[in-house]
Amino acid sequence: MPEPLSQLDAVTFGEIMAMFVAGQSGPLEHVTDYRRALAGAEYNVAVGLARLGHRVGWVGRVGDDPFGRFALAELARHGIDGSHITVDPVLPTAFQMKGRAHGDDPEVVYFRSHSAGRGLVVTPAVERYLTGARHLHATGIPPALSPAAREFADRAVSVARAAGLTVSVDPNLRPALWDGRDEMVRAVNDLALRADWVLPGVAEGEILTGRSEPEEIAAWYLERGVRMVAVKNGAHGAELFTVDGDRFACPAFAVDAVDTVGAGDGFAAGLISAALDGDPPERRLVRAAGTGALATTRRGDQEGLPDRAELAALTGLPLRTRTEKGTVVSG
Numbered sequence: 001m002p003e004p005l006s007q008l009d010a011v012t013f014g015e016i017m018a019m020f021v022a023g024q025s026g027p028l029e030h031v032t033d034y035r036r037a038l039a040g041a042e043y044n045v046a047v048g049l050a051r052l053g054h055r056v057g058w059v060g061r062v063g064d065d066p067f068g069r070f071a072l073a074e075l076a077r078h079g080i081d082g083s084h085i086t087v088d089p090v091l092p093t094a095f096q097m098k099g100r101a102h103g104d105d106p107e108v109v110y111f112r113s114h115s116a117g118r119g120l121v122v123t124p125a126v127e128r129y130l131t132g133a134r135h136l137h138a139t140g141i142p143p144a145l146s147p148a149a150r151e152f153a154d155r156a157v158s159v160a161r162a163a164g165l166t167v168s169v170d171p172n173l174r175p176a177l178w179d180g181r182d183e184m185v186r187a188v189n190d191l192a193l194r195a196d197w198v199l200p201g202v203a204e205g206e207i208l209t210g211r212s213e214p215e216e217i218a219a220w221y222l223e224r225g226v227r228m229v230a231v232k233n234g235a236h237g238a239e240l241f242t243v244d245g246d247r248f249a250c251p252a253f254a255v256d257a258v259d260t261v262g263a264g265d266g267f268a269a270g271l272i273s274a275a276l277d278g279d280p281p282e283r284r285l286v287r288a289a290g291t292g293a294l295a296t297t298r299r300g301d302q303e304g305l306p307d308r309a310e311l312a313a314l315t316g317l318p319l320r321t322r323t324e325k326g327t328v329v330s331g
């Protein structure tokens with residue numbers, strides 16, 4: 001097992017899947033050319049953070065198969081710490097098929113019902129690993145995967161909070177993975193209400209809170225102990241609300257969006273990145289919106305995620321460079 005990177009900035013956990021991306025338009029059963037890639041909301045966030053220069057770890061299980069080995073190689077290539085990934089000797093790595101996008105959400109079909117990724121197990125070593133970071137990012141997906149993965153998510157958030165990490169939760173609602181809507185809403189809100197920051201899309205916020213306006217969605221969480229809520233609204237931009245009563249809006253940056261999958265994950269990476277750098281809320285929102293916008297500009301779930309120079313070129317915010325001693329503003 002490789003040595004973990006020292007002093008992680010952020011950790012996340014979930015299921016990583018191989019993905020076959022259609023090279024042609026049309027129903028997936030007619031497509032003959034596929035490109036191999038990887039998918040997973042938390043993995044996308046980890047790649048986003050790594051590209052912005054942060055030390056980030058991803059925890060999960062993969063199968064002892066070509067998809068699993070591909071995932072491990074990609075995590076390493078991105079510089080993501082994988083020292084607490086388990087290779088399951090029996091169960092396979094999940095995979096999915098993704099249609100060719102045309103600026104809207106493409107068709108996605110999952111093959112993940114008996115996967116290695118569902119078997120997340122909390123161990124004392126994993127708890128120590130998670131609590132060694134500064135920030136924990138969780139999504140509403142693991143609670144949908146299995147009782148074990150739900151237990152892992154609960155425990156991860158609990159130990160992170162107790163250890164003083166900041167915690168973000170992106171609901172990432174996947175109704176198809178749940179038996180019923182009520183159970184989904186209850187479980188995802190259980191997790192979200194223990195986070196410092198919650199990042200719902202506006203449609204997700206409506207499902208989770210029963211309220212339709214971003215301000216009302218945010219208030220529902222802020223009244224219940226969350227400190228910062230960012231409500232995402234695709235090409236309409238995003239708004240951020242804090243427990244101190246601050247409210248900021250950021251219109252969508254004008255980009256040529258070709259594939260919107262992963263925009264929300266890029267948004268999360270940008271928000272976490274700015275917070276790790278000590279930025280105030282307004283700048284966090286701008287970095288989040290900029291990272292989300294750039295994520296849409298390339299086909300693929302991670303390909304558009306920017307480095308700091310690309311992000312600065314879009315947002316106009318100063319380029320901050322990560323150094324061993326911290327972050328310095330250099331432009």
Ligand code: ADP
Nearest residue numbers: 232233234235237238252257263264289292293
């Ligand atoms: P999710 O992937 O969670 O549904 P959104 O699609 O709302 O998230 O995207 C997250 C954020 O990314 C948006 O709030 C916005 O800031 C940015 N974004 C998304 N789509 C576009 C787009 N077409 N053009 C510019 N920015 C976008």
